[in-house]
Amino acid sequence: MALRSLDNTLPLSPERPKKTVKVAISIPKQPAVSKVNDENKLPLDPSVVAPAVDAIDYISSENLKPVSDPDVKFKSLMEGLESKDWLKICDSLNDVRRLALFHSEILLPILEKVVMVLVKSMKNPRSALCKTAIMAASDLFKSFGDKLLESSTPNDAVDQMMLQLLLKASQDKKFVCEEAERTLNTMVVSTTPIPLLHKLKVYVKHANMRVRAKAAVSISQCVSKMETGEMREYGLVSLVQTSAELLKDRLPEAREAARGMVLLVHKAVMEDGENEEEEDKWQNFCQLNLAAIDALTMVKLVASQ
Incomplete structure (x- = not known):
């Protein structure tokens, strides 16, 4: 039996949508902000609006005063330097500076421990603490000079401090960089050239080219302080080889420092x-102690001056 077509049947009516209930929500009006000054209102406490930021006073060496009771200050010094509060460490570092400048004999027995604290503080991400430590290093060089360089152990505290100074002098934070450069200059002025050169020469081949450049500047400054006899004592061959190495450096600062060394x-x-023709003496010296291409560079450099 054939089924009847349903084409003529009425379509089913869709369900009527249910009405949604609308709920009115009253939103309280925000009080209008008056732009007129109300003289009867108390001013806001600035400490509530913007908390005060800890500030550090950077005291120059010339403005530091002697410690009134150095023995008492010395007893609590290491406790302050090892504090977990960076502000207390800064205060203690300034005490180190005062003791170094005015009571250096008291500080001498714990000098290596103090230097290690300086190294740790220079590595700290807080720029204020880092700069204070760099300033303290400068005062240590002023007060102790060659005594800081006497240790013969490799990678000692002073070597680590010197590396940190070279690193900080190479970084982008200007006020830290400038302070580190001043301390490096103080280091050169306050120490004997030959012991310092022995410390600095290892950084000529440092992986960080900025460290190499800063080391080159300090080495050049050392050489400029030396008399001819001191240069011979240290070794003219060693100096010319160091200069040749730095002349090939990537940074202009290192190459410029090397040029100054070559002329010296x-x-x-x-x-x-020695009895030798003047024009041949320099050329023979370079050819004897350097690779051929480096010797040629040296001869051309001097000839161009």
Whole structure:
């Protein structure tokens, strides 16, 4: 039996949508902000609106005063330096500076421990603490000079401090960088060139090219302080080889420092009392102690001056 077509049947009526209940929510009006000054209102406490930021006073060495009772201050010094409160460490570092400048004999027995605290503080991400430690290092160099360089152990506290100074002098934070450069200059002025050169020469091949450049500047400053006899004592060959290494450096600062060293070494070589033709003495010296290409560079550099 054939089924009847349903085309003519009425479509089913869709369900009527249910009405949604609308609920009126009253939103309280925000009080209008008056732009007129109300003289009867108390001013807001600035400490509530903006909490005070801890500030550090950077005291120059010239403005530091002696400690009234150095023995008492010394007893609590290490406790302050090892504090977990960075502000207390800054205060203790300033005490270190005062003791170093005015009561250095008291500080001498714990000098290495103090230097290690300085190294740790220079590594701290707080720039204020880092700068205070760098300033303290400067005062240590002023007060103790060569005594800081006497340790013969490799990678000692002073070596670590020197590396941190070179690193900080290479970084982008200007006020830290400038302070580190001043301390490096103080280091050169306050110490004997030969012991300092032995400390600095290892950084000529440092992986960080900025460290190499800063080390080159300090080495050049050391050489400029030396008499011809001191340069011979340290070794003219060692100096010319260091200069040749730095002349190939990527940074102009290192190359410029090396050029200054080359001219100083050349002067010392030419003052040597050996009987030799003046024009050949420098060339022979370079060819004897350097690779051929480096020797040629040295000869051309001097000839261009």
